[in-house]
Amino acid sequence: MKAPRHNIMTSTETIGFELSQGALRARRNAKWNQYGPDVLPAFVADMDFSVAAPIQAAIERIVRDRDYGYPLRNGERADRLVARVFAERMKSRYGWELSPDLVLPMADLVQGTCASILAFSDPGDGVVLQTPNYPPFRDAINSVGRRLLALPMRDDGTRHVFDMTELEKLVDRQTRIFLLCNPQNPTGRVFSRDELTALGQFAVERDLIVVSDEIHSDLVYPGHQHIPFASLGPEFAARTVTLTSATKSFNIPGLRCALIAFGTEDLRNRFHKRIPSKLTGSANIAGADATVAAWSECQPWLDAVMQHLLTARNRVRDVLAAEAPEIRFHAPEGTYLAWLDCSKLGLSTSAFQFFLDHARIGFSAGETFDPDCTQFVRLNFATSMPILDDILARMIGATRQNNR
Numbered sequence: 001m002k003a004p005r006h007n008i009m010t011s012t013e014t015i016g017f018e019l020s021q022g023a024l025r026a027r028r029n030a031k032w033n034q035y036g037p038d039v040l041p042a043f044v045a046d047m048d049f050s051v052a053a054p055i056q057a058a059i060e061r062i063v064r065d066r067d068y069g070y071p072l073r074n075g076e077r078a079d080r081l082v083a084r085v086f087a088e089r090m091k092s093r094y095g096w097e098l099s100p101d102l103v104l105p106m107a108d109l110v111q112g113t114c115a116s117i118l119a120f121s122d123p124g125d126g127v128v129l130q131t132p133n134y135p136p137f138r139d140a141i142n143s144v145g146r147r148l149l150a151l152p153m154r155d156d157g158t159r160h161v162f163d164m165t166e167l168e169k170l171v172d173r174q175t176r177i178f179l180l181c182n183p184q185n186p187t188g189r190v191f192s193r194d195e196l197t198a199l200g201q202f203a204v205e206r207d208l209i210v211v212s213d214e215i216h217s218d219l220v221y222p223g224h225q226h227i228p229f230a231s232l233g234p235e236f237a238a239r240t241v242t243l244t245s246a247t248k249s250f251n252i253p254g255l256r257c258a259l260i261a262f263g264t265e266d267l268r269n270r271f272h273k274r275i276p277s278k279l280t281g282s283a284n285i286a287g288a289d290a291t292v293a294a295w296s297e298c299q300p301w302l303d304a305v306m307q308h309l310l311t312a313r314n315r316v317r318d319v320l321a322a323e324a325p326e327i328r329f330h331a332p333e334g335t336y337l338a339w340l341d342c343s344k345l346g347l348s349t350s351a352f353q354f355f356l357d358h359a360r361i362g363f364s365a366g367e368t369f370d371p372d373c374t375q376f377v378r379l380n381f382a383t384s385m386p387i388l389d390d391i392l393a394r395m396i397g398a399t400r401q402n403n404r
């Protein structure tokens with residue numbers, strides 16, 4: 001049974017979204033079913049929260065009316081509606097003006113990434129990827145025979161940064177794409193205007209296309225600001241393909257609705273020369289209606305979730321600093337993901353295996369984000385406080401045991 005545990009008052013309503021462990025285990029998602037009942041899962045990027053009421057209502061309406069046909073919403077095709085609501089959201093949040101005609105909805109974002117790589121490069125061409133990074137990006141680059149050029153995110157003592165000099169050395173004449181993930185998964189960096197501008201200028205000089213995954217852009221903490229890469233200026237937009245969806249911030253990844261936004265018509269035409277629109281399909285009706293509801297009606301829910309995530313992030317930071325300082329961690333500037341460096345624990349196995357065996361926690365394994373990161377794990381802290389406290393207590397217990 002769903003049991004909201006944590007309520008946050010807004011000016012208009014009380015928003016409850018935390019779920020008990022019993023309710024979570026009763027679900028049929030990958031996160032809570034991959035392991036047995038003694039393991040606390042903290043891996044895949046789902047939040048352990050119930051969705052906002054307008055999203056639920058949008059889906060219930062489809063089911064209630066058994067309305068499963070090709071969609072038209074108030075005279076508008078569902079894909080077009082998603083494109084228009086997205087364009088309005090970008091204008092109001094970031095002052096980024098783009099035409100809905102340049103927005104192509106589809107089922108999922110990794111599909112859009114892979115299609116963009118195919119459209120803007122040829123076999124053997126270089127694609128730059130900051131590492132560590134979201135594992136399907138590595139797979140997408142490798143599976144279509146492009147060369148993965150790894151640009152390391154280096155720990156400067158306070159956060160993870162990339163180095164423009166290293167980038168200059170990495171990029172050769174046969175490099176076509178910079179695959180940007182901002183906010184970055186798994187380090188949680190939200191790149192600054194200066195960092196993005198330097199990257200953009202470099203892309204202009206070397207004639208690179210920037211494929212910019214901004215799926216985590218709503219999940220940014222106070223003191224930081226998401227800047228859509230294409231909003232930096234027309235010369236950057238002309239080489240930027242933005243990929244995003246409502247699925248991370250509104251917790252609806254199973255509904256399959258994402259989009260590609262082309263910076264210019266020319267880019268869209270180049271894309272379609274290689275990738276016919278019949279191949280990218282379209283979003284399904286539940287995903288499209290849920291996305292429109294999320295972007296137009298669910299901001300109070302997201303604000304409440306962000307308050308909770310901020311508390312959770314700070315709890316991870318403070319508890320680890322006090323009780324397990326060997327685990328190195330920079331509080332993410334965005335996302336609900338914590339990238340934990342466990343190399344000082346001196347483990348004889350991967351950090352993932354250690355915590356699975358000795359703490360019964362299912363983290364994401366560091367080596368899936370970068371083969372060199374066996375001593376890292378990624379923690380998803382988008383859960384209720386009792387579950388998060390249990391995860392932290394188990395980590396501390398296993399770490400102390402290991403130190404003996």
Ligand SMILES: Cc1ncc(COP(=O)(O)O)c(C=O)c1O
Pocket residue numbers: 045107108109110111134181185213215216245247253258
């Ligand atoms: C950076 C990033 N991009 C894309 C995705 C997945 O998008 P989709 O499920 O639409 O392919 C994720 C999921 O965690 C992600 O973290």
